[in-house]
Amino acid sequence: MSFKVPLTPISRPAKASVGKTGLWRFLKPVIELKKCKKCGLCWMYCPDIAVTFDEMGFPHINYDFCKGCGICANECPTGAIKMVREGL
Amino acid sequence: MTSRMDVKKLVLTSNYAAAYAAKLARAEIISAYPITPQTTVVEKLAEFIERGELKAKMIRVESEHSAMAACIGASATGARVFTATSSHGLLYMYEMLWWAAGARLPIVMGVVTRAIAPPWNIWTEHADILSPRDSGWLIFFAESAQEVLDMILQAYKVAENEQVLLPVMVGWDAFISSHTAEPVDVPSQEIVDEFLPPRKSAAFLLDVKDPVSHGNLVFPDFYMEFRYLMQRGMESARDIIRKVDEEFGKIFGRHYGGLIEKYRCDDAEYALITLGGSSGDAREAVDKLRENGVKIGLCRIRVIRPFPVQDVVECLSNKEGVIVVERDISMGLCGVLATEIASVLFMNGIQPKFASFIAGLGGREVSVEDFLKMLDFSLKEFQRGNKRVGPHWYGVKEEVIP
Numbered sequence: 001m002s003f004k005v006p007l008t009p010i011s012r013p014a015k016a017s018v019g020k021t022g023l024w025r026f027l028k029p030v031i032e033l034k035k036c037k038k039c040g041l042c043w044m045y046c047p048d049i050a051v052t053f054d055e056m057g058f059p060h061i062n063y064d065f066c067k068g069c070g071i072c073a074n075e076c077p078t079g080a081i082k083m084v085r086e087g088l
Numbered sequence: 089m090t091s092r093m094d095v096k097k098l099v100l101t102s103n104y105a106a107a108y109a110a111k112l113a114r115a116e117i118i119s120a121y122p123i124t125p126q127t128t129v130v131e132k133l134a135e136f137i138e139r140g141e142l143k144a145k146m147i148r149v150e151s152e153h154s155a156m157a158a159c160i161g162a163s164a165t166g167a168r169v170f171t172a173t174s175s176h177g178l179l180y181m182y183e184m185l186w187w188a189a190g191a192r193l194p195i196v197m198g199v200v201t202r203a204i205a206p207p208w209n210i211w212t213e214h215a216d217i218l219s220p221r222d223s224g225w226l227i228f229f230a231e232s233a234q235e236v237l238d239m240i241l242q243a244y245k246v247a248e249n250e251q252v253l254l255p256v257m258v259g260w261d262a263f264i265s266s267h268t269a270e271p272v273d274v275p276s277q278e279i280v281d282e283f284l285p286p287r288k289s290a291a292f293l294l295d296v297k298d299p300v301s302h303g304n305l306v307f308p309d310f311y312m313e314f315r316y317l318m319q320r321g322m323e324s325a326r327d328i329i330r331k332v333d334e335e336f337g338k339i340f341g342r343h344y345g346g347l348i349e350k351y352r353c354d355d356a357e358y359a360l361i362t363l364g365g366s367s368g369d370a371r372e373a374v375d376k377l378r379e380n381g382v383k384i385g386l387c388r389i390r391v392i393r394p395f396p397v398q399d400v401v402e403c404l405s406n407k408e409g410v411i412v413v414e415r416d417i418s419m420g421l422c423g424v425l426a427t428e429i430a431s432v433l434f435m436n437g438i439q440p441k442f443a444s445f446i447a448g449l450g451g452r453e454v455s456v457e458d459f460l461k462m463l464d465f466s467l468k469e470f471q472r473g474n475k476r477v478g479p480h481w482y483g484v485k486e487e488v489i490p
Binding site for chain 1: 253302306314
């Protein structure tokens with residue numbers, strides 16, 4: 001085998017090396033933009049960098065990679081993010 | 089004017105000797121949590137930093153688990169790292185010990201050996217340092233304050249060797265070493281710098297300019313290979329420990345014989361085996377028996393991991409009898425050293441008469457007299473034809489056992 005293991009496991013940043021992790025989700029964050037104050041806390045706390053902003057400065061969820069952890073909904077100071085059960 | 093060969097003779101406890109060693113090694117990051125009897129090691133280091141004598145960062149943490157985690161993070165960036173702990177502190181960082189070893193980080197840690205509660209007890213026993221012996225840490229054990237200083241300097245050189253790249257713990261006994269002062273030769277910074285240059289960069293260090301993740305998930309198809317590489321590091325370490333000790337001897341004029349220290353062993357018919365601070369008393373007991381014509385020697389174990397297989401086999405292959413006295417008990421079996429020495433002898437087809445004693449748990453004194461009693465008892469049993477003696481709990485007070 002030409003591949004050799006290093007001394008300890010290391011990995012380099014790669015986009016979606018385990019595929020679209022959004023498939024793991026069973027609760028989906030839905031943002032009600034009318035309540036959003038554009039504070040950016042959802043973006044700051046998201047552990048998966050799955051929150052992006054549009055040209056108006058509103059946050060949007062990238063559902064390909066959002067695992068549905070609910071941290072954004074928990075942190076949102078105006079209650080603009082609701083966790084909705086995914087359809088089976 | 090100071091010269092590189094200048095030696096300062098200071099009266100130091102083993103704890104202070106350890107702090108001087110970490111300073112001479114130019115440790116860059118120190119993270120520790122106080123625990124008796126270790127505390128004075130890092131107190132002294134904090135003092136060195138405060139006085140500007142040591143350029144290092146002291147990371148204060150809320151537990152030993154965090155202390156080791158901080159050491160792991162720092163070492164993963166390429167820094168030279170030092171910490172020290174005892175007993176419950178070592179057990180509290182147990183998970184992180186395995187992480188440090190698997191991440192191949194050359195951290196050096198002092199372990200002031202102390203019994204484990206309950207009953208609450210702060211005195212010496214080797215149960216703590218022997219517990220992580222399967223973790224991938226190299227485990228050294230010193231007898232004197234001088235050896236603590238020398239061993240820590242050697243430990244960095246061994247740990248950072250590219251064929252090893254594993255963490256090292258250096259042990260010494262609570263109070264009988266940690267708080268007992270003796271004259272110590274403290275070498276000059278210049279000569280230590282020659283012996284121990286700055287840590288070399290490795291291929292897998294954390295670097296913000298070239299980001300990598302450490303410790304990823306590895307599936308069953310490759311996990312085993314990583315453990316094999318750790319074991320290969322351990323196997324390589326044996327020879328490197330010997331070479332580093334020889335090199336140290338050439339530069340500093342002191343060396344210790346590598347993985348074991350043999351005393352009056354070569355022509356001996358019997359060998360006594362010990363670990364740590366009570367070996368001085370063991371040596372005196374050997375001298376007394378020699379005066380009476382008993383051909384006995386002492387084999388002091390300096391390195392527990394990697395286990396000195398070849399050294400023990402060579403030392404014990406021609407012996408009539410072997411007597412192991414140790415300050416630990418592997419509950420449900422017998423002493424750890426006795427088990428390991430017996431297994432090494434068995435696997436190499438050597439079967440001397442064998443006696444094993446558990447002595448001095450929880451800091452109970454093991455004096456020259458005690459060694460003489462254990463040795464007399466063993467030799468008499470051997471002469472009566474008993475090939476296996478013990479394991480005996482030496483000095484246990486039968487009258488208070490319900």
